[in-house]
Amino acid sequence: QSVLTQPPSVSGAPGQRVTISCTGSSSNIGAGYDVHWYQQLPGTAPKLLMYITYNRPSGVPDRFSGSKSGTSASLAITGLQAEDEADYYCQSYDGSLSASVFGGGTRLTVL
């Protein structure tokens, strides 16, 4: 299992708000290491969605937002659109492992 824990799936209707959690521990998120989020559409490379908790790269709509508290981080998506249907991954660094780590991924389904 992954060092960072994400729900395997979330779903929501168009226009709704969903959140994806990323739960770590005192050796990664809780130690203050940055959290980043990626979106992966089927058959394509991951795309950076959020970096250092809440920073959006150019071109990422402000419907996407990030937050962090304690040993967990969250990605929120408001105004869900069909094009948001994808896999989402969180990433951080683990000081005990001396390695970057990814969450197991969350599949977002737009109903």
Add this chain to the structure above:
Amino acid sequence: QVQLVQSGAEVKKPGASVSVSCKASGYTFTNYYMHWVRQAPGQGLEWVGIISPSGVITSNTQKFQGRVTMTRDTSTRTVYMELRNLRSEDTAVYYCGRGPGATLTTHADYWGQGTLVTVSS
């Protein structure tokens, strides 16, 4: 524009080695880290390692136990990832990803298209 172009698919036998290349363009090559990340069929992302602008390598030692090497050739703006003693469970798509931060905890802001490595006898 920033582009990372990876080498083509590879088929290898167990115990062999594979080298995947990632050619960069559109930015100052010597200023950025480069991550390597892999994704087994139907599975999630797994961090392989990172090479710093100066060539210092940090890899996922616990997972790869010294089987991975990364190098960078400044003259050709290319980064290489070699994985030795291949096993069937190394079958995956391998991605390179540019790291824009100042430390190895950085994210990856641009990604290559991926290289499928198949390990089969």
